[in-house]
Amino acid sequence: xxxxxxxxxxxxxxxxxxxxxxxxxxxxxxxxxxxxxxxxxxxxxxxxxxxxxxxxxxxxxxxxxxxxxxxxxxxxxxxxxxxxxxxxxxxxxxxxxxxxxxxxxxxxxxxxxxxxxxxxxxxxxxxxxxxxxxxxxxxxxxxxxxxxxxxxxxxxxxxxxxxxxxxxxxxxxxxxxxxxxxxxxxxxxxxxxxxxxxxxxxxxxxxxxxxxxxxxxxxxxxxxxxxxxxxxxxxxxxxxxxxxxxxxxxxxxxxxxxxxxxxxxxx
Amino acid sequence: xxxxxxxxxxxxxxxxxxxxxxxxxxxxxxxxxxxxxxxxxxxxxxxxxxxxxxxxxxxxxxxxxxxxxxxxxxxxxxxxxxxxxxxxxxxxxxxxxxxxxxxxxxxxxxxxxxxxxxxxxxxxxxxxxxxxxxxxxxxxxxxxxxxxxxxxxxxxxxxxxxxxxxxxxxxxxxxxxxxxxxxxxxxxxxxxxxxxxxxxxxxxxxxxxxxxxxxxxxxxxxxxxxxxxxxxxxxxxxxxxxxxxxxxxxxxxxxxxxxxxxxxxxxxxxxxxxxxxxxxxxx
Numbered sequence: 071x072x073x074x075x076x077x078x079x080x081x082x083x084x085x086x087x088x089x090x091x092x093x094x095x096x097x098x099x100x101x102x103x104x105x106x107x108x109x110x111x112x113x114x115x116x117x118x119x120x121x122x123x124x125x126x127x128x129x130x131x132x133x134x135x136x137x138x139x140x141x142x143x144x145x146x147x148x149x150x151x152x153x154x155x156x157x158x159x160x161x162x163x164x165x166x167x168x169x170x171x172x173x174x175x176x177x178x179x180x181x182x183x184x185x186x187x188x189x190x191x192x193x194x195x196x197x198x199x200x201x202x203x204x205x206x207x208x209x210x211x212x213x214x215x216x217x218x219x220x221x222x223x224x225x226x227x228x229x230x231x232x233x234x235x236x237x238x239x240x241x242x243x244x245x246x247x248x249x250x251x252x253x254x255x256x257x258x259x260x261x262x263x264x265x266x267x268x269x270x271x272x273x274x275x276x277x278x279x280x281x282x283x284x285x286x287x288x289x290x291x292x293x294x295x296x297x298x299x300x301x302x303x304x305x306x307x308x309x310x311x312x313x314x315x316x317x318x319x320x321x322x323x324x325x326x327x328x329x330x331x332x333x334x335x336x337x
Numbered sequence: 338x339x340x341x342x343x344x345x346x347x348x349x350x351x352x353x354x355x356x357x358x359x360x361x362x363x364x365x366x367x368x369x370x371x372x373x374x375x376x377x378x379x380x381x382x383x384x385x386x387x388x389x390x391x392x393x394x395x396x397x398x399x400x401x402x403x404x405x406x407x408x409x410x411x412x413x414x415x416x417x418x419x420x421x422x423x424x425x426x427x428x429x430x431x432x433x434x435x436x437x438x439x440x441x442x443x444x445x446x447x448x449x450x451x452x453x454x455x456x457x458x459x460x461x462x463x464x465x466x467x468x469x470x471x472x473x474x475x476x477x478x479x480x481x482x483x484x485x486x487x488x489x490x491x492x493x494x495x496x497x498x499x500x501x502x503x504x505x506x507x508x509x510x511x512x513x514x515x516x517x518x519x520x521x522x523x524x525x526x527x528x529x530x531x532x533x534x535x536x537x538x539x540x541x542x543x544x545x546x547x548x549x550x551x552x553x554x555x556x557x558x559x560x561x562x563x564x565x566x567x568x569x570x571x572x573x574x575x576x577x578x579x580x581x582x583x584x585x586x587x588x589x590x591x592x593x594x595x596x597x598x599x600x601x602x603x604x605x606x607x608x609x610x611x612x613x614x615x616x617x618x619x620x
Contacts, residue, residue, distance in 0.1 A: 125514060147516040157511040160611045161529045170525070171515035204612020218515070 072104040072258040073148070073225035075124055079133030082119050083283075092283035094119045096133060099277065099286060103138075106252050106259045108273030110266055110312065112320075116284020117262040121228045124260065125151045137226055147175050150219035154231040156211035158203040164190060164214045165199045171222045189217040193247070209240030216244075220251060226258045234265065242300060245271050249297045266316070267309040271298045276312055280319040288315045394579040402583040411564065415587055418563040419550075426482050427546055430489035431539055437490065438497020438538070439523060442531075448498065455491045455498075463488030463545060464552030471557065478562050481553040488549045489542035496538020500531035533607050540600045547592070 077099040083092040094116035101107050109117050122128040123135045126145040135142045137149060150171075158167045168186040177185065190199050193213040203211055212232055219227060233241045249272065252259055263269050269276045270292055278288040290312055294304045380396050387395030394402070406412040441448050441455075466484045474480035504527055512526035528535075554566035565584060572581040608614050 127510065127513070145513045145516070145518075149514075151510075151514045153507060153511065155507060157507050159508060159511070159526065159529070161532070161607075170512075174516035174521070174525075202610060202612060222515070 072256050073138030074103045075099075075101040075226055075258060075260065076136045077120070077123070077133070078136070080123055080130040080135050081132045081283075082116070082123065082128060083131055095283045095285040097284075097286055098133075101258060101260065104256045104258055106249075106272060106274045107261065107277060108269035108275070109260065109262045109277045109279060110264065110269040111279030111284070111316070112281050113264060114284075115279040115281035117264075117279060118230055119284065121151060121230050121260065121262055124226060125149050125228055127151075147171060147222045148225045150222055150224040150227050152212075152215050152219050152227065152229045152232045154234055156203065156208075156215045158211060158214055158218070160203050163200050163202055164195055164206070164217075167203070167214060168218045168221050171218060175222060185221050186217075189221040190214075192220075192251070193217045207240070208236050209244065212236065212240075212244060213247075216248070216251070220255065220257075223255075224257060226260065229259065229261045231263050232261075233268065234263065241268075246297050246299070248272065253296070266312050267300045267305060270294075270305050270309045270312060271300050278312060278315050278319075280316070287319050288312075290315070392576075392578065394582045398579050399582040399586060402579045403586060406580070406583055406587075412587060415564040415568075415584065416591060419565065419588070419591060422478075422482070422485075422563050423543075423546060423550065426486040426550075427489065427543060429486040430493060430542055430546060433486075434490045434493025434538065434542060435497050435535060438494040438535070439501060439528065439531075441494065442498040442501025443523060443527070452495070452498065455495050459491040459495055462552075463549045464556075467549075467553050467556050476557055481550070484553065485546045485549045489546040492545050493535075493538045493542040496541060497531065497535050500534025500538070501527055503534065504530040533604070533611075536600065536603050536607065540596075543595070543600070547588075551588075 077097045079096040079098055081096045082094040083090055109120065111117055123130055124137065124142060126142045165186055168190055169182050172182040172185060190196055193216050195210060195213055198206060198210060233244055261272050273292055276290040276292060277286055278290065279285065280287045292308060298305055384395050387393045441451055463484060470480040470484045474483060508526055508530050512522050517525055551565065554569055568580050568584045572578055
């Protein structure tokens with residue numbers, strides 16, 4: 071269950087009080103079906119906007135975005151978005167949260183319960199299925215959010231810095247588990263992060279973006295054997311190379327805004 | 338369960354029942370002590386006031402009148418008729434207010450068009466409509482019922498609208514991502530997320546409705562049929578406040594019961610379910 075994603079000259083901007091600011095310059099990008107792609111860049115480089123375009127929460131100002139050859143017209147259960155904050159519904163238990171999307175997709179009750187239980191077990195939350203989100207740790211909440219997304223069998227999984235608010239041990243564990251889940255399901259995953267090592271650990275390919283307006287400045291293939299961990303020598307070396315690309319773009323100042331100007335971020 | 342049952346003794350020894358007993362006191366337990374102490378202090382203050390102002394019946398005389406009203410059935414009749422009148426009017430108000438608030442909260446245009454008028458209606462004392470309704474609809478239960486029901490709608494509607502507006506956009510986005518839209522999204526995401534604010538609005542609406550009911554009774558005793566108006570009429574005619582004070586006590590007890598049984602319970606359940614109660618030592 072996976073689909074190819076294609077950005078064809080897609081751009082996006084915001085208009086606020088008459089002034090127009092471009093968030094994303096024209097981006098052309100091909101992501102293969104079943105590929106795991108990391109997108110890394112400073113805050114404000116349009117990474118999240120890219121995900122929004124695929125998720126159907128935003129429309130490109132120019133160009134087009136297609137998933138499995140079909141243009142994106144709005145949100146759909148074939149494209150799941152996992153957020154930085156878990157975005158679980160606080161009034162529902164873990165099971166009810168996972169069943170939420172299945173219910174919306176009109177999955178029959180018996181199958182709904184079975185699929186929810188299966189995915190809750192797969193992310194290691196079987197003992198916490200009856201708890202509310204506030205009774206879980208940060209890592210467990212993101213696991214529940216992963217189960218909620220995966221249970222709908224999406225063709226594309228979009229992840230918007232999902233582990234950036236977690237403690238390092240939880241994050242490392244989830245890196246390994248996410249690679250396992252990806253291998254087992256074959257879903258296309260687009261993983262956005264500002265953490266260079268995380269991008270290298272997870273992606274088949276790392277897309278490097280620069281800000282003001284957001285654009286792709288490099289693509290780095292990652293051929294290190296999986297499962298990878300952040301401490302691995304080869305991961306660290308490749309991360310340094312990617313870091314160098316980001317710094318280079320920053321120092322050249324081609325597109326990075328000046329200090330004090332709109333959109334400026336220190337890396 | 339015979340004495341020769343071999344595995345029983347070691348199992349008993351390995352699972353002592355002590356931990357479950359020890360964890361009991363951590364659970365919140367309803368204690369009537371603080372409320373009783375406050376009640377006694379208030380009763381003493383009331384007794385002092387009745388000594389200083391002879392026209393005011395004291396707790397003793399009022400208690401006696403309450404006892405008499407209980408014996409001749411007036412007490413039950415007032416409580417029952419008040420509960421029925423308020424129940425029906427409030428149900429109508431809650432339905433209209435919450436539905437209206439949801440619709441206004443979800444639509445920017447309707448919000449701009451309607452909210453100023455709702456705010457004006459909410460600011461205005463609802464009881465001003467009573468004479469208007471009494472003349473247009475006639476002096477009977479329906480006219481006061483309409484005023485009481487509609488009087489609570491603006492407060493409930495505005496609270497619901499604000500609660501809907503304050504729903505975290507992330508949850509709405511999550512609901513959309515998971516495949517919900519339109520009315521279904523409202524029912525499954527917006528409504529539950531806004532529920533704490535909606536319950537506060539209902540509480541406010543309830544007190545507005547109750548005030549309006551009594552204002553109607555003061556205007557004309559024939560309006561609500563709860564019997565409160567007749568008591569007010571008799572007190573006005575004779576100058577004897579004993580029965581009046583007894584009725585005040587009945588209404589107070591009625592309000593306390595509704596608050597404890599409905600609103601306070603709903604609020605506390607919402608808080609516990611959403612993790613807004615500190616689960617630590619203070620619990």
